[in-house]
Amino acid sequence: MNIFIFAIIILILLAISDLIVGVSNDAVNFLNSSIGSRVAPRYVIMIIASLGMLAGVTFSSDMMEVARKGIFHPQFFTMPELITIFLAVMLTDIILLDLFNTFGLPTSTTVSIVFELLGAAVAVSLIKIYMSEGNFITLVHYINTGKALAIITGILLSVVIAFACGAIAQFFSRLVFTFNYEPKLKYLGGIWGGLSLAFITYFILIKGAKGTSFLSPETVSWIKHNALIMLSVSFVFFGLIFQFLALFTRINILKPIVLVGTFALAMAFAANDLVNFIGVPMAGMEAYNVAKVSPDPLNITMEALQKKLPSSTLMLLIAGSIMVVTLWVSRKARTVTKTEVSLGRQDEGIERFGSFGLSRAIVGMVAALFDLADKITPPAVKRIISKRLDPSVYKPAPAAEGKLPAFDLLRASVNLIVASAVVSYATALKLPLSTTYVTFMVAMGTSLSDQAWGRESAVYRVTGVLTVIGGWFCTALIAFTVSLFFACMLFFLKLYGIIILLVLVGFVIYRSFTYHSKKEEEEGGIAALSLKDGIGANFAVNTSFEQTGHFLNEISHNLRTCFDAAFAEDRQRLRSVKNQTKTIQTLTNTIIANIFKTLYLLNNKDVEHTRKYSMTIGALQEIAESHRDIIMRSYTHINNYHSGLLEVQKEELKKVRIAVNRLLENTSIMLLKRKKVDYDYIENQCTKLSELVQEYNKKQILRIQTAESKTRLSILYYGFLENSEKIGKSTRNLLDIFREYFMIENGIKPS
Amino acid sequence: MQIPFLSKFTGMPFNALQEHAEKVKECAWAFQQAMECYGSNRCDRFEEYMKEVDQLESHADKIKGKIRASVHKHSKTPVMEFQLFMFISEQDKVLDSVEESLNWISYRPSSGMPENLKKDFFNLVDAVITPIEELSVMVAETKKYYKSYSEKQRKIVIDIIQNLRKSEHEADQLEDTLKLNIFSNETDPAAVFHLVKLTEMIGSIADHAENAGDMMRAIIAR
Numbered sequence: 001m002n003i004f005i006f007a008i009i010i011l012i013l014l015a016i017s018d019l020i021v022g023v024s025n026d027a028v029n030f031l032n033s034s035i036g037s038r039v040a041p042r043y044v045i046m047i048i049a050s051l052g053m054l055a056g057v058t059f060s061s062d063m064m065e066v067a068r069k070g071i072f073h074p075q076f077f078t079m080p081e082l083i084t085i086f087l088a089v090m091l092t093d094i095i096l097l098d099l100f101n102t103f104g105l106p107t108s109t110t111v112s113i114v115f116e117l118l119g120a121a122v123a124v125s126l127i128k129i130y131m132s133e134g135n136f137i138t139l140v141h142y143i144n145t146g147k148a149l150a151i152i153t154g155i156l157l158s159v160v161i162a163f164a165c166g167a168i169a170q171f172f173s174r175l176v177f178t179f180n181y182e183p184k185l186k187y188l189g190g191i192w193g194g195l196s197l198a199f200i201t202y203f204i205l206i207k208g209a210k211g212t213s214f215l216s217p218e219t220v221s222w223i224k225h226n227a228l229i230m231l232s233v234s235f236v237f238f239g240l241i242f243q244f245l246a247l248f249t250r251i252n253i254l255k256p257i258v259l260v261g262t263f264a265l266a267m268a269f270a271a272n273d274l275v276n277f278i279g280v281p282m283a284g285m286e287a288y289n290v291a292k293v294s295p296d297p298l299n300i301t302m303e304a305l306q307k308k309l310p311s312s313t314l315m316l317l318i319a320g321s322i323m324v325v326t327l328w329v330s331r332k333a334r335t336v337t338k339t340e341v342s343l344g345r346q347d348e349g350i351e352r353f354g355s356f357g358l359s360r361a362i363v364g365m366v367a368a369l370f371d372l373a374d375k376i377t378p379p380a381v382k383r384i385i386s387k388r389l390d391p392s393v394y395k396p397a398p399a400a401e402g403k404l405p406a407f408d409l410l411r412a413s414v415n416l417i418v419a420s421a422v423v424s425y426a427t428a429l430k431l432p433l434s435t436t437y438v439t440f441m442v443a444m445g446t447s448l449s450d451q452a453w454g455r456e457s458a459v460y461r462v463t464g465v466l467t468v469i470g471g472w473f474c475t476a477l478i479a480f481t482v483s484l485f486f487a488c489m490l491f492f493l494k495l496y497g498i499i500i501l502l503v504l505v506g507f508v509i510y511r512s513f514t515y516h517s518k519k520e521e522e523e524g525g526i527a528a529l530s531l532k533d534g535i536g537a538n539f540a541v542n543t544s545f546e547q548t549g550h551f552l553n554e555i556s557h558n559l560r561t562c563f564d565a566a567f568a569e570d571r572q573r574l575r576s577v578k579n580q581t582k583t584i585q586t587l588t589n590t591i592i593a594n595i596f597k598t599l600y601l602l603n604n605k606d607v608e609h610t611r612k613y614s615m616t617i618g619a620l621q622e623i624a625e626s627h628r629d630i631i632m633r634s635y636t637h638i639n640n641y642h643s644g645l646l647e648v649q650k651e652e653l654k655k656v657r658i659a660v661n662r663l664l665e666n667t668s669i670m671l672l673k674r675k676k677v678d679y680d681y682i683e684n685q686c687t688k689l690s691e692l693v694q695e696y697n698k699k700q701i702l703r704i705q706t707a708e709s710k711t712r713l714s715i716l717y718y719g720f721l722e723n724s725e726k727i728g729k730s731t732r733n734l735l736d737i738f739r740e741y742f743m744i745e746n747g748i749k750p751s
Numbered sequence: 752m753q754i755p756f757l758s759k760f761t762g763m764p765f766n767a768l769q770e771h772a773e774k775v776k777e778c779a780w781a782f783q784q785a786m787e788c789y790g791s792n793r794c795d796r797f798e799e800y801m802k803e804v805d806q807l808e809s810h811a812d813k814i815k816g817k818i819r820a821s822v823h824k825h826s827k828t829p830v831m832e833f834q835l836f837m838f839i840s841e842q843d844k845v846l847d848s849v850e851e852s853l854n855w856i857s858y859r860p861s862s863g864m865p866e867n868l869k870k871d872f873f874n875l876v877d878a879v880i881t882p883i884e885e886l887s888v889m890v891a892e893t894k895k896y897y898k899s900y901s902e903k904q905r906k907i908v909i910d911i912i913q914n915l916r917k918s919e920h921e922a923d924q925l926e927d928t929l930k931l932n933i934f935s936n937e938t939d940p941a942a943v944f945h946l947v948k949l950t951e952m953i954g955s956i957a958d959h960a961e962n963a964g965d966m967m968r969a970i971i972a973r
Contacts, residue, residue, distance in 0.1 A: 560888065568910070654914075658881055666780055676799075680791070681784045688877075 003495055007083045008281075008288050010498060014090040015281035017509075019319055021097040022277040023326040024333040028106045028340050029439045030265035031333075036341040036443075037412035038399030039258040050324040052263040056270025057320030058313065071114055072121035074305035079291035080298055081124050081491075082305075086284040088120040088487035089113065091501050093276075095508050096478055101332035102512040104339040104352075105471045108434040109276040111154075115476045117280070119483035127491055152476065158437030159469060162422055166445025169418045173410060174450060175385070179393040181410045185246055189253045193242025196257045196417045198234035202227065203420035204264045206427055254409035261416030268423070269435065270320060278319050332516060340440060343464045344447035345406035346394060351460035359462040366458075391451050411446050418442045440468060522583055540598040542674075544616075545738060547591045549671035551620070552731065554584060555627050556664035559727075563657040563720070566634040569644045574635045581628045588624040592617050615737050622730040626723035633719040642712045649709070652696045653720050659689040660724045667735050682735055689728040693721050764821040765894040767814055768839070772887035774811040775845050778804055779883040779956070782849045786876045789856055790864040797860070801853050808846045815839055831970065838966035844959040845883060852952040859945050867936055868946070871929040875953055878922040882915045882960035889915070889967055896971060908971055912964040919961040926954035 030052065034045045074082065093109075093116055100107045125139050177184050177192075185192070205223050223230055242253045283305065290304040291297035327333060342352055374382070396405050419439045426433040444465050447453060453461045490497040558577050565573035595617055638644070645653065663685045669675060670682075700717055703709040709717065785800035818839055822832055864872055889911045896904040929950050937943045 564907075564910075568907075658884065662780070662880075662884065665776075669777060669780075678784050678796070680794070681787055684787060 004080070004083055004288055004291075006495075007087060007498065008285055010502070011083075011086060011090060011281040011284045014087075014094060015278045015319075016322060017094050018090060018097070018277040019322045020326045020330065021094055021101060021332075022109045022273065023323045024101045024330040025097050025106060025336055026109055026269055026273055026436065027327055027330070027333040028337045029435055030262050030269055031337050032340045032344075032439065032443055033412035033415040034258050034262045035337055036344065036406040037258060037409045038403065038405040039255050039409060039412060041399075045259075045262065046328055048259050048263050049266040050327060052266025053270040053323050053327065054317075054320050055263075056267035056272075057274055057316045057323070059267070059271040071117040072125075074287075074302040076128075077124065077302055078299055079287045079302060081128070082287045082302055083284055084487055084490045085117070085120040085124055086280045086287075087490055087498065087501075088123070088483050089116040089280050091486055091505055092116045092119070092479060092483040093280075094505055096475065096482065098332075098509055098512050100471060100475070101336055102516045104332075104335040105468055106336050106340060106436055106440055107468075107471055107475045108436040109273055110434055110436075111472065112475050112479045113276040113280065115479035116483040119480035120487035122480075123484040123487035124491060127488070154433050154437075157426075158433050159441055161426075161433075162419070162438040162441035163445040163448075165418050165422055166415070166442035167449045168445075170411060170414050170446035170449035173414050175388050177410055178388045179391055179408070181408070182252070185253060187246075189246030190239045190243025192413075193246070193253050193257060194235040194237075194239025196413055197238035197242075197260065198231045199417045199421045199424070200257075200261050200264045201234045201238075202230055203424040204267060205230070206424045252409065254413050257413045258409060258416060261413065261420065264420060265416065265435075265439070270323065272435065274316070274319055274323075278315070282315070331520065335516065335520070339464070339468070340443060341406045343461050343468075344411075344443050344452055346391070346396075346408070346447075346450060346452045347404075347406075348454065348456050351457060351464075353460050353464040353467060355459040355463050359459050359466055362462050362466075363458045389451070407447065407450065407452065411450055414446050415439070415443050418446070437472065540594065544591065544594050544598055545671045545674070547587075547594065548616070548620070548734065548738075549668045551584075551587055551591060552623070552664045552668040552671070552734075554580075554587065555623055555727070556661050556668065558584065559627060559630065559664075559724075560657065560661055562631045562634055563653060566638060566716075566720075567645060567650045567653070569638050571639055574631070574638055578631055578635045581631055584624055584627065588620055591620060616734060619730045619734040619737065623727050623734070626726040626730070630720060630723045633716055637712065637716045642716075643710065645713065645717065646703075646709060648703075649700075649713075649717055652692075652699065653717070656689065656692055656696065656721065656724050659685060659692060660727055663689060663728050663731050667731050670735065671738065679735065679739060682732055686728050686732045690725060693725045696721060764818050765890065765897065767818045767821060769887065769890045769894065771811055771814045771818065771839065771842060772890045774807050774814065775842055776883055776887050778807040778811070778846055778849055779880045781807065782853065782956075783876050783880055785853055785856075786872065790869045790872065792863070797856075801857065804846075804850055804853055808850055811843065811846055815843060834966055834970045838963055838970065841959050841963035841966055842886065845886075845956055845963070848952060848956045848959060852949060852956070855945070855949055855952055859941075865937065865942075865946075868929070868932060871925070871932055872950075872953075875922065875925045875929055875950065878918065878925050879953055879957040879960075882918040882922070882957050882964070885911055885915045885918065886960055886963055889964065893967060893971060905971055909968065912968050915964040916961055919957045922954060922957035926950055 027049070030049055031045065034040070034048075035042070039045065040048075072085075077085070093112055096112055096116075097107070097109065122139065126136065128134075129136055129139065176188065202223075206220075245251050246253050286305060287302055290302060291300055294300040339352065377385075394408065396408060398404055419435075419442045422438050422442065423433060423435055426438075444461075447461075486501060489501065493500065558580050561573060561577045564570075565577065663682065666685070667682060670678075697718075700709065700714065700721075704714055781800050781803045785797055785804070788794035788797045788800060819836070822835055889908060892904065892908045892911060896908055930947055933943060933946045933950065937946060
């Protein structure tokens with residue numbers, strides 16, 4: 001029995017880890033609206049969410065049954081088999097959720113736990129059937145197949161229903177309130193507030209508090225069957241309060257609505273999803289306790305788990321406290337929230353996702369549909385709609401922290417109302433909807449209606465949404481297969497299996513942590529480069545110069561690594577520098593975006609003044625493109641195991657590399673330190689580089705004629721030479737532009 | 752013999768070392784600009800470059816002090832500490848040589864650079880700058896080595912040190928050629944003395960860079 005005590009201890013430790021990774025992923029469900037709209041300072045939002053969670057955990061006592069008997073029938077399993085299943089489930093869950101957190105993708109912790117239980121239970125059942133030489137068809141007796149199918153249906157239902165509801169509700173709300181909603185709240189605030197709080201209160205009662213001892217089963221049943229009365233009474237009650245607030249105070253009534261909604265969703269999350277993190281270890285402990293007192297602990301079947309077992313309130317509160325602490329400190333929770341907020345943000349900017357065929361096709365189709373709708377809509381209706389839905393009126397004021405919200409409070413409140421309404425309605429009808437899927441899709445639907453996905457961003461946002469939805473299906477698939485595999489390992493390897501898998505989990509968490517930290521650092525660097533609103537033209541110009549200096553430095557560093565790695569035929573370093581090209585591209589785009597912003601700020605200066613400045617864009621693009629070309633050519637050449645550069649070529653290219661690095665770094669210093677430009681020096685360096693290129697060009701021709709250098713090698717060699725020369729020339733042009741800009745700025749007429 | 756795990760806790764002051772190497776590199780570029788200015792008939796910024804080198808030198812001195820204090824604070828083996836000080840000292844001598852060369856030029860400001868020797872001088876300066884540029888890369892790669900302790904990373908550092916030696920050797924050859932040309936082209940004894948000494952001073956810049964490389968080789972030796 002000692003091994004099982006060890007396994008139970010491991011399960012408890014895994015429960016703590018799972019709570020951490022689970023909250024990191026699910027926090028977005030209740031934080032998205034309040035963080036996105038910046039309804040209050042971050043700490044206020046976090047306090048409200050924490051209180052919601054603490055309230056929620058005390059309501060979750062009878063939710064633990066899913067782990068015990070929701071997916072499989074415990075009467076067919078013995079305690080060692082159940083411990084195997086539970087260990088496999090917990091280990092898989094931690095790896096899976098941590099990976100999703102690392103990539104900032106929200107997923108359903110319910111779907112993951114259910115499919116992990118399914119995978120592990122199938123594995124153990126199949127092994128049992130095989131060992132007893134039984135018929136594999138009997139597997140259906142072991143597994144609750146109906147539940148699994150219901151969850152898959154839930155994914156599809158969530159996606160379609162929540163998105164459509166979000167889009168429609170936001171469309172009509174915006175039509176009524178417009179983007180300049182504040183004056184309208186004076187008259188319609190009561191109706192809006194009543195409606196919002198009615199849905200949110202109903203949601204709290206039906207979803208969050210259904211397991212509480214405060215409400216008897218009869219009361220819950222009454223609430224379920226008298227929804228209309230409940231909603232009407234709440235509507236009138238809250239409507240009156242909000243109308244009073246709107247008319248006689250200066251309180252923006254949308255703020256309390258969003259904060260109460262956040263509290264409600266946080267509470268529902270804690271009440272319902274706690275089971276996903278600690279339900280399995282608690283079931284494991286129960287199985288152990290039942291077996292321990294029986295005369296044959298290793299062979300007794302677990303019918304006892306069919307019964308309803310009370311949960312310890314202390315344990316629930318400890319779990320709640322861990323969740324609260326995680327909510328405050330988890331950086332991965334911020335990453336997941338950032339993904340959802342950025343996919344729905346009203347303004348344009350740097351997009352996190354790229355584009356691919358399906359997203360382009362969807363955007364194309366939707367654009368065609370809108371065109372059709374545009375043609376058949378009467379002009380008068382069109383005029384009214386476009387006037388009321390004009391997003392150019394949207395001028396958000398900076399929030400308490402000085403940052404602009406991603407969307408306004410009206411959208412935040414619609415997100416919360418619709419999500420609460422959809423989840424409550426589905427729960428009342430016993431439809432299996434995931435809270436994560438609903439909140440995400442509602443947020444995407446409302447952002448679509450708000451025209452947040454304009455022509456400039458729609459493809460990227462759709463790619464993001466498709467990636468998240470794809471992740472949901474992957475969750476089920478990965479959870480099932482990995483858990484199945486882990487269960488097999490644990491079944492046959494016993495203690496060794498536990499140790500191997502624990503090491504694996506530790507390794508995956510360590511790797512994902514380092515990857516996430518690195519990614520965060522990179523993104524933080526890029527974000528810090530973006531020019532904020534409300535700055536002056538001179539500051540913007542100076543910042544652009546500084547950023548260009550950093551950019552040249554990065555290019556120089558990457559080129560050096562690329563040249564050296566190509567000489568040494570080091571695939572690993574080339575791969576790493578190839579991955580850096582994306583960052584450089586983002587950096588280039590950020591600087592260019594800043595230059596456009598600066599040009600906008602310089603609108604009162606003369607055209608010649610600004611024209612020079614705008615020419616930097618071409619030079620920056622040329623440098624980034626040539627840098628990328630060198631790296632891609634080198635990577636392709638070396639990665640395909642083509643023959644390496646000849647010694648003589650290496651020597652020549654080394655000299656070219658030195659000249660390019662010197663040119664780039666000197667220019668960088670001049671821009672970074674605003675040093676007086678020694679243009680002659682840069683010109684000399686550039687001429688030196690051109691002379692080297694010409695000289696080596698001739699030498700290479702001779703090598704081609706004597707067949708010393710093969711075709712692919714020559715292509716690579718010329719790639720190095722020509723791109724280096726281009727970088728040199730563009731750098732000189734860049735410095736020339738900056739020099740002239742400074743001369744104009746200082747009132748000196750450039751020659 | 753180094754113990755990788757323990758070294759993680761007794762960490763070398765790499766950020767400061769890198770900062771110092773960057774200052775040395777900047778100083779070398781300022782020197783090259785000063786030399787080009789000295790060789791050009793229309794440049795009047797030589798004094799400015801001298802001041803710049805002076806400022807960079809004093810910045811580097813402050814960094815050196817920071818490194819010394821930091822090394823004393825973090826207990827290291829005496830051998831490592833000695834090697835580290837020798838390394839900084841050699842890197843510092845690069846700066847001293849640059850400063851001395853510019854001062855030496857300033858003693859005969861009006862004479863300028865003989866037209867027929869200009870190219871040789873520029874080539875020599877170019878050649879001595881290269882190993883200095885390698886120094887900062889060497890420190891950056893050594894820092895990576897002390898994070899990973901991978902043999903591959905150590906090899907990268909050793910390759911840089913070899914490049915450094917090669918560059919120094921090229922600089923030596925150019926120094927010899929230049930001296931030969933000075934003796935065959937110049938007749939004025941004062942000019943010969945001034946130019947030969949200048950050539951030797953410039954050549955010594957690369958020597959110190961090479962020595963710094965050798966010290967680093969000793970630090971990463973197993």
